[in-house]
Amino acid sequence: MHNAPLNFPIPPSEAQVVADLIAQTGLDAADRAKIAARAAGLVRDIRASAKPGLMEVFLAEYGLSTDEGVALMCLAEALLRVPDAITMDALIEDKISPSDWGVHLGHSASPMVNASTWALMLTGRVLNEGEPGVTGHLRAAVKRLGEPVIRSAVGRAMKEMGRQFVLGETIQSAMKRGAGMEARGYTYSYDMLGEAARTEQDALRYQAAYATAIEAIGLGCKGDDIRANPGISVKLSALYARYEESQRERVLQELVPRVSKLARLAARRGMGFNIDAEEQDRLALSADVIEAVLADPALEGWDGFGVVVQAYGPRAGAMIDWLNATAERLDRKLMVRLVKGAYWDTEIKRTQVLGLAGFPVFTAKTATDISYMANARKLLGMSDRIYPQFATHNAHTVAAVLEMAEAMGVDSYEFQRLHGMGEQMHDLVHAAEGTRCRIYAPVGAHRDLLAYLVRRLLENGANSSFVNQIVDEAVPAEVVATCPIEAHKPRGITPGTDLFAPERANSIGRDVMAAPDRAAIDAARGPFRTTVFAASPLMAVAHAGGAPVIIANPAQPDDIVGQLVPATGGDVAAALAAAQVWDAAPAERAAVLNEAADLYEANLGRFFALLTREAGKGLPDCEGELREAVDFLRYYAARIDPAMTPRGRLVCISPWNFPLAIFTGQIAGALAAGNAVLAKPAEQTPLVAHLAAGLMLQAGVPATALQVLPGDGATVGAALTRDPRVDGVVFTGSTETAMVIRRAMAENLAPGAPLIAETGGLNAMIVDSTALPEQAVRDIVASAFQSAGQRCSALRCLYVQEDIADNLLQMLCGAMDALHLGDPWHLATDIGPVIDAAAAQDIRAYVSQARRERRVLHELRAPDTGFFVAPVIVEVGGIADMPREVFGPVLHVVRFKARDLAKVMEAVNARGYGLTFGLHTRIDNRVQEVVEAMRVGNLYVNRNQIGAVVGSQPFGGEGLSGTGPKAGGPDYVARLAAPVPAPVVSDQTQAADLAAVQAELAKGVAGWRHRNA
Ligand SMILES: Cc1cc2nc3c(=O)[nH]c(=O)nc-3n(C[C@H](O)[C@H](O)[C@H](O)COP(=O)(O)OP(=O)(O)OC[C@H]3O[C@@H](n4cnc5c(N)ncnc54)[C@H](O)[C@@H]3O)c2cc1C
Helix, strand or coil: CCCHHHHCCCCCCHHHHHHHHHHHHCCCHHHHHHHHHHHHHHHHHHHHCCCCCHHHHHHHHCCCCCHHHHHHHHHHHHHHHCCCHHHHHHHHHHHHCCCCHHHHCCCCCCHHHHHHHHHHHHHHHHHCCCCCHHHHHHHHHHHHHHHHHHHHHHHHHHHHHHHHHCCECCHHHHHHHHHHHHHCCCEEEEEECCCCCCCHHHHHHHHHHHHHHHHHHHHCCCCCCCCCCCEEEECHHHHCCCCCHHHHHHHHHHHHHHHHHHHHHHHHHCCEEEECCCCHHHHHHHHHHHHHHHCCHHHCCCCCEEEEEECCCCCHHHHHHHHHHHHHHHCCCEEEEEECCCCHHHHHHHHHHHCCCCCCCCCCHHHHHHHHHHHHHHHHCCCCCEEEEEECCCHHHHHHHHHHCCCCCHHHCEEEEECCCCHHHHHHHHHHHCCEEEEEEEECCHHHCHHHHHHHHHHHHCCCCHHHHHCCCCCCHHHHCCCHHHHCCCCCCCCHHHCCCCCCCCCCCCCCCCHHHHHHHHHHHHHHCCCCEEECCECCCCCCCCCCEEEEECCEEEEEEEEECCCCHHHHHHHHHHCCCCCCCHHHHHHHHHHHHHHHHHCHHHHHHHHHHHHCCCHHHHHHHHHHHHHHHHHHHHCCCCCCCECCEEEEECCCCCCCHHHHHHHHHHHHCCCEEEEECCCCCHHHHHHHHHHHHHHCCCCCCEEECCCCHHHHHHHHHCCCCCCEEEEECCHHHHHHHHHHHHHHCCCCCCEEEECCCCCEEEECCCCCHHHHHHHHHHHHHHHHHCCCCCCCEEEEEHHHHHHHHHHHHHHHHCCCECCCCCCCCCECCCCCHHHHHHHHHHHHHHHHCCCEEEECCCCCCCCCCCCEEEECCCHHHCCCCCCCCEEEEEEECHHHHHHHHHHHHHCCCCCEEEEECCCHHHHHHHHHHCCCCEEEECCCCCCCECCCECECCCHHHECCCCECCCCHHHHHECCCCCHHHHHHHHHHHHHHHHHHHHHHHHHHHHHHC
């Protein structure tokens, strides 16, 4: 087991870590000056060199800061995988015609870049039909006649570009191409393109490809010296579809033997075998995999096992210490490749999204450079166990290593660079110093280049990057080579906790992939693992209460979660009589809601235990739900306007699928506007509601302003929504119930009383042939199956372009097979139960019918106990064939023809729902077209379609899916306040809204009945 520091991704103080690292470099002022001068000399020499590297030249002309650079990259990334002509043409037109290629003409020193510019400019001219008159018509004609020509020309250009970044499409061709550099004294580490396997089949394919490559590379080994032989670099994410902390046990059982097998093969050939470093949330897990592999006795005496360490991680030093100690303990020698790290943007974004207080990577580029120097020093001091490999294209970093390693022989370490990058610098150093240099060379089909290419562009496109600076002659050599210690200044990147400051604190997030956060969650929820909770009406006056009801755990029905005393009809009447608007000053209301948010956070353990045991939620869902509830409280508190007056008594009816977030959001919005709230939680989840409301009362909401009436819809819901004392209803639930409520309100309530309804949907997603299948599959799985498909936003109907359908569906089925169903208490569980026996029965009956009709494409197996429904894919001819919303892990799929995109959108719109919609495409025009055509509340592009965020991604549908302002949006609280002056207009608007909902709902239900008649 690895040491503890590796388990803590985020340091308490980045500044302290940097100060320690500066000390660890051991460089005094004189050393630093010497290094900077040496580096500046290198920069001048590189600039004077007659043969600039391709990456540098390319970035000089088409950096990520130009539209054309971005267009070119998008094209290079997507074109080669598009199989059909229609989509290829759409993609080419999308990327090439709007850009101004002319400005790049003749600029570059590279004939390759200039020739590409010519071709793209001409193509752009031809494709641009915007011009009126004869020229415009002529262009249109040329375009029509010339489409196949344009297609193949651009296709060839993209292949050529791919060739620049990939050494060869097969290992044999790569080795052949690499022979020239080998003759000049370089060695290679081959990297088989492709990573992040989605399915077991993909992982096995990658494993076989690695094995074949090792055999082939082995033939190129010249002797026993690992340093002189070529090697291979592997990514653990390619070898196992679920290489993630949540699947730790399976990873250790199944991934380790795969890696061991490959390592043995490499050991037999006497070559280097290197484990690439990936995202920080996998670091601790990677250490355990590495240790398990390294302990294999068959690897004794082989010095070729390599590990990459990323200097941008504050844990780099701890990782190196651990590797050294492990090598010592197992009596092994290791190679350690020190890099800066290639996932910086992803790491920063991920931690912000999770709402964490800091970052697992440094936030200042200079800190990474300092860390690199300090860790280089550390590695050089471990040469009895570790062969250091310094991978960098930065002249200052190279100069620092050369200085620090001066006393050592040049054979005791090596430099490394990426194929296509840093060529001149390493040529110069290699020639002048006699140091070794290895080239990391991607091998594989050009269409698999994406992830690699994007990382290269992101890291080199940044202004702070060395490659970017060296091509900019305006930056003096001395500046390019500035000592990072001298230049270091902390950089203020906003952490996740402060994203919404100063308005409000963001909800505190936890990283369930990090051991300390997991331990904290377990410590908090553990004591409630078997607690029997109790709930009853929370009223300003005494309640009578009905016969107690037992609430059981849907994953294990013999686990009794609690007991509920429901409200009676009499309780409803008494609560309505006791209800009083909350007349506290606006600032006080805000303070109380904020206090409630803090209390929620302090009660994490109870909430997580209840959300799992009562509602069947897995850990990531518990995390998301608690955070959303907290955000609702703070966001609505911040929306309180002193000019607002309450409407009066508002009824809030919430569903079981978000028993905390939606329950809280409705109430917090209504309370923010000063209303008296009468809340009815779902029958299935009164316990979590009881806890939440209790905390709101504890925070200071008066008992007359918040009363909770648990019970069934027929008793409590019906009594509440037909009482004339009620001034409005906020409802989330089924379209059918919304209809019933609408009718009751129309008959009994004042005409202006609003119904804010959030109902179901038949949510669709379109995946066209430009989409990246791995990304689309990841998002389809999350959209359709996360939370067992029990989100109103969940994907129900997937439209896949027929040209890619076979492959995509095969990958989708494989990705489903990697899902784990079980008790949601465990982190390893991906899919928990559905909410109750009735839901399970209903969904199973639906699937049985589809099975009888031979429409089931793929289905998993569900556990035998508990209310589990196995995720399933059902084929349908179109969304029109779907009888209704099936609220569970049932995904319908449809194949569509490229030319029928508009028809698909029409069909989806025709169903009348309008909640969420997903789109996977690389064509920007198409995104625009779809956004304009689709009548939905939330449209998601190239991501999953679940998971709205309060304040930044408000959520709400239109048509049959609901009405009213979006939850978590700027208008929500105002809508729950009494209409402001010009009341006549406002009342009319509301009446019109209500009439519109009524009409929509009536149409939808009538249509549904008709179809099912
Ligand atoms: C042989 C080889 C193998 C590699 N293998 C891996 C691998 O397994 N895993 C991996 O992740 N990378 C790997 N890399 C990629 C490597 O991380 C990048 O090439 C490297 O980061 C670029 O560093 P540089 O010294 O050449 O350039 P520089 O321009 O000096 O540094 C750029 C780097 O600085 C860091 N950075 C940028 N902005 C900031 C900021 N604001 N705060 C903190 N840090 C910042 C990033 O790490 C960025 O990549 C490998 C590189 C080589 C040459």
